Amino acid sequence: MRDAFSHNLVQAAVADPRLLLLTGDHGYALFDEFRRVCPGQYINGGVAEQNMVGVAAGLAKGGFRPVVYGLSAFVPIRVLEQIKLDVCYEQLPVVFVGDGAGVVYGQLGSSHQSTEDIAALRALPNMAILSPADAYEMTTCLKLAFEPTGPVYLRMGKADLGTIHTAPPLFDWGGLCQVRAGAGPVAWIATGSMVTTALTVAGDWPDSAVWSAPCIKPLDAKQVAAICRQHTAVIVLEEHSVYGGLGSAVAEIAAATAPTWICRIGIADRFSERCGSYAYLTREHGIDAPSVRMQVERFLERAGCAPPVQQVGSRQAA
């Protein structure tokens, strides 16, 4: 997925000399190609993210198309106010890329983890939020991001989970992509890294549908409501706080237009206390496949849905 990001970014920069990449001294290997092909469009703003976002706003006002890169713990979280006031208020075409979202930087602790970025940005008017699940979704997301519509946040989480699609899926702003068809009582909506987990666990509920949500804001309310109506229960998964993220967005739509059982799976309202690998932390936070399966089982019991099919080896595999 990182290759797709780098490659598409370079292509876009070659096609549009107004595109400028700003980084807060991050992305060393990631931008090798960019620096080789478009050295004049690369700006290292130093370890000074607040200024970098303000400068991006000024560049956008002056006719350029800035792409601001950082770890998601810093861009957007450290610079939330600059994004709000300098960029969103004026609806400037600035693309923010938050890398390593979720608990990717497991061993580095809370300073480098971000499970609040979607919630924080969803409340900013004019801001769009993209969250691709694989390299193909990344390609489509970047096409959307480079449309000169206004500020965009591209959330890049765990990037080495393989692919879900076989070609760049077609979706427009807000659209969900079905990655597994099913007319059973359970539907799954996941974003980013959790689409893979959803596909893994959904196998235990035959005929359940799985959707990827590469675009979290805007989110197609009609499409989400239709999913809610077609199924008895909707499981939403994200590597983000259960407050204010995709789960909340789906629940808001369901509550207003198509009430159904919504199970929000994500990071509970707490920090990562302990050091650990990605595998350790996803397990510790209850968002790895076996934990998700357990939570969903319990939830569906309350919702009156049938229990999962025991698949031979599924527990060991998970």
Place this chain on the structure above:
Amino acid sequence: MTQRFDSTRIRRTILDMAYAGSTVHIPCALSIVEILAVLYRSYLRLDARDPRSPTRDYLVLSKGHGVMAQYACLHELGWLSDGEMQTYFSDGTRMKGLSDAHVPGLEVSSGSLGHGLSVGVGLALAAKRRGTSQRVFAVVGDGEANEGAVWEALMFASHAWLNNLVVILDANGLQAMGSTTEVMDMEPLIEKLTAFGFESREVDGHDESALCRTLDELLASPDPRPKGIVARTVKGKGISFMEHNNTWHYTRLNAETYAAAMAELTPREAAAA
């Protein structure tokens, strides 16, 4: 007829706005009157018919609390009508109490401090990259300079050799809760600007000819560094009972103080007659 951007007239406009809107933040507008007056009169290359002209010079009011001074200048330019000036701070208008970029002529939304300078730096960088001769004049408060982002912006401007950027520090010596030396002593400001890579000057911020000399010198300088001016000013300048009296940062005018303040600002037309 007095000259354009007459400082007394600008101060009277500020008081009219503040009285009509029953608003605070009067003294921090009064301290930058001469700075804005000389910039609008002699340095900013603007298209009188198009506040958003893409070739304009930029006046970035990073200390957004002084916005009444800039509104007064936009009024002098004819970009804000008499009627609109009377609606400052009023329901349903665009005349907000802090600098707001949705108003043509105001370049940044500030008031949350330490934002505008970085946006100005971005505008200066954009002009450099496009190869235009556009200049950016950024007015920053000395209280605002407590913000770390201001120093990030100065670092970046110097690193990028933005000699089309002029940062004017309105050193009025007072911030919301006290004197700048009590709250957060930032002196010596000029040495700090110089240390951050700026070609710097210190000047009496109410002396228009001194301001002009300093600006002329800096703008003509072959030195590739960005330009910095520490403008020594008086918060509340021009109104005796507001000068150096920080309670006026959060005080509104009433009929009596409005009349007393206006009485101290005899229009030059009347004085000459």
